[in-house]
Amino acid sequence: MHRRLPSLTLPKKADSEILLPPVAADEILQNNSLIQQLTVTAKDTALLLGVIMRTREEPSSTEITSYAPFSLFPSPVPKKLFTQAFEVQQDFNLLVDRISQDHEFLTKALASTIEVDEFTASLFSIYKQVLQEGIAQPITLGINRSDYMFDNRHDHIISLKQIEINTIAAGYAGLAARIPDVHRHILNFWGKPDEAAKILSNNAAKGIVDGITKAWQMYGSSEAVVLFLIEKVSRNIFDQRCLEMELWHKNIRVIRRETEDIHERGTLDDHKRLFVDGYEVAVAYFRTGYSPEDYHSEECWEARLLIERSKAIKCPDIATHLVGTKKVQQELSRTGVIEKYLTDCPKAAERIRATFAGQYSIDEGPEGDEMIAMAIGDPEGFVLKPQREGGGNNIFGEELRQLLGNIKDGPKRSAYILMDRIKPQVVKNYLLQPGKALQLSECVVELGVFGVYIRKCQKMFMNECPGHLLRTKSTEFADGGVSAGVAVLDTPYLI
Ligand code: ADP
Ligand code: MG
Numbered sequence: 001m002h003r004r005l006p007s008l009t010l011p012k013k014a015d016s017e018i019l020l021p022p023v024a025a026d027e028i029l030q031n032n033s034l035i036q037q038l039t040v041t042a043k044d045t046a047l048l049l050g051v052i053m054r055t056r057e058e059p060s061s062t063e064i065t066s067y068a069p070f071s072l073f074p075s076p077v078p079k080k081l082f083t084q085a086f087e088v089q090q091d092f093n094l095l096v097d098r099i100s101q102d103h104e105f106l107t108k109a110l111a112s113t114i115e116v117d118e119f120t121a122s123l124f125s126i127y128k129q130v131l132q133e134g135i136a137q138p139i140t141l142g143i144n145r146s147d148y149m150f151d152n153r154h155d156h157i158i159s160l161k162q163i164e165i166n167t168i169a170a171g172y173a174g175l176a177a178r179i180p181d182v183h184r185h186i187l188n189f190w191g192k193p194d195e196a197a198k199i200l201s202n203n204a205a206k207g208i209v210d211g212i213t214k215a216w217q218m219y220g221s222s223e224a225v226v227l228f229l230i231e232k233v234s235r236n237i238f239d240q241r242c243l244e245m246e247l248w249h250k251n252i253r254v255i256r257r258e259t260e261d262i263h264e265r266g267t268l269d270d271h272k273r274l275f276v277d278g279y280e281v282a283v284a285y286f287r288t289g290y291s292p293e294d295y296h297s298e299e300c301w302e303a304r305l306l307i308e309r310s311k312a313i314k315c316p317d318i319a320t321h322l323v324g325t326k327k328v329q330q331e332l333s334r335t336g337v338i339e340k341y342l343t344d345c346p347k348a349a350e351r352i353r354a355t356f357a358g359q360y361s362i363d364e365g366p367e368g369d370e371m372i373a374m375a376i377g378d379p380e381g382f383v384l385k386p387q388r389e390g391g392g393n394n395i396f397g398e399e400l401r402q403l404l405g406n407i408k409d410g411p412k413r414s415a416y417i418l419m420d421r422i423k424p425q426v427v428k429n430y431l432l433q434p435g436k437a438l439q440l441s442e443c444v445v446e447l448g449v450f451g452v453y454i455r456k457c458q459k460m461f462m463n464e465c466p467g468h469l470l471r472t473k474s475t476e477f478a479d480g481g482v483s484a485g486v487a488v489l490d491t492p493y494l495i
Helices: 032-048 079-100 103-116 118-133 179-189 193-197 204-219 237-249 259-265 298-309 318-323 326-332 337-341 346-354 366-377 397-407 411-415
Strands: 075-077 139-154 157-166 225-230 254-258 266-268 274-276 279-286 313-315 359-361 382-386 416-420 427-432 440-456 459-474 488-490 492-494
Touching (some): 032 427, 079 103, 079 157, 079 318, 079 346, 118 318, 157 326, 204 279, 225 237, 259 298, 359 366, 366 397, 382 397, 397 411, 411 416
Parallel strands (some): 225 279, 279 313
Antiparallel strands (some): 139 157, 139 440
């Protein structure tokens, strides 16, 4: 029997200021039989179109896979803020690249951190060593992702606020490029072709591949390969495969190796060319190397050093990696700092600064003491961030208050920075996550915008903003990404 599907309503704000998906009124969201139909179709479509991920239970299996977590509906995103995030990305590319060349700034910014944070100290010592030896490769390839939330703290004026910028292993461009087709199909299946037509395409993966390709060409050896540095276990392997396949289509060979492989079988020749298993490496693209677990033995650190000393084009180089630390981002937010790096383009500095939320040093001294006292007095107003990447490391609320109380009288506090806590706009959606029951959730979205650039000596050869990533998570979780099983892939529906 043909059943009529419920009809369309425009996006609307519920009493509680919660935004609904673009084509769903509250009663539609509660319509179990409709949601079931859409869900079955959505999951099959995701599998069909390659929005997939290895499972938590069998993370290394080549036999078993599932859909990557995603939202049933595209989530509403204010067009103005989406545009703003795209318009500022090339400015961020330029800023990150310029900071990466300022040895004095990086040294000063990280001085207190490396006293107490062993991981950052190890990265910094590689940085110092390659600087002393002289940088072997004047070309650098940057692939970053600037993440934002839509801040709703101030009287219903929703503004774009940066959470962080990721300068190493910024992932999900491959899957993000495929998810729009899933959401288009869900809307079409539901009989909403007009809304389906409004779903944006996403060129993030293509832009990243173009960047890697251009860097590979500039390296100038048709026999050389692109090296993907990977983790031992990577549930998100298909996201990497999306990029890898595109490179193969362009007749560029990709080799995938773990850091330990480089230690065992990587060598530099007299010209500092990097060879691995007989292949000369043109571009070393890191999809690992951002957390202490990625360096579980001394050999891993030696491998990182070997790559950094080589003539291979690094993505990122160690300096650019360090620009992505939370501490550097906090130092950049100080009055007048970014302006100094963008004197040739004051508008760029303005655009960047408009996206900054308050960030504060809590190093020993009166400035830090004052901030600690403030945060202890208002723990919900701040986030405490250590120098870690990958989600799940930040400290909120009561835990923040307690930790600050414990560390406030010693140098350990320099391992952290404080940031104003964003109160993001809340949306409703169904989050489809393998093995989890389907339920309507109140969620927050986080918009990531990818930047790709290439510099040789002082000249920029590419500066692009090819695409985006939208991730959505239940308000139950303050922190955690897609890999952590908290956030899901989403598509912005511009309103
Ligand atoms: P990571 O490098 O671990 O991804 P992030 O700075 O991106 O660190 O923070 C991880 C998560 O913590 C974010 O996805 C967001 O959910 C939450 N978060 C971080 N900073 C803030 C903030 N200032 N306000 C509210 N939530 C935040
Ligand atoms: Mg993050």
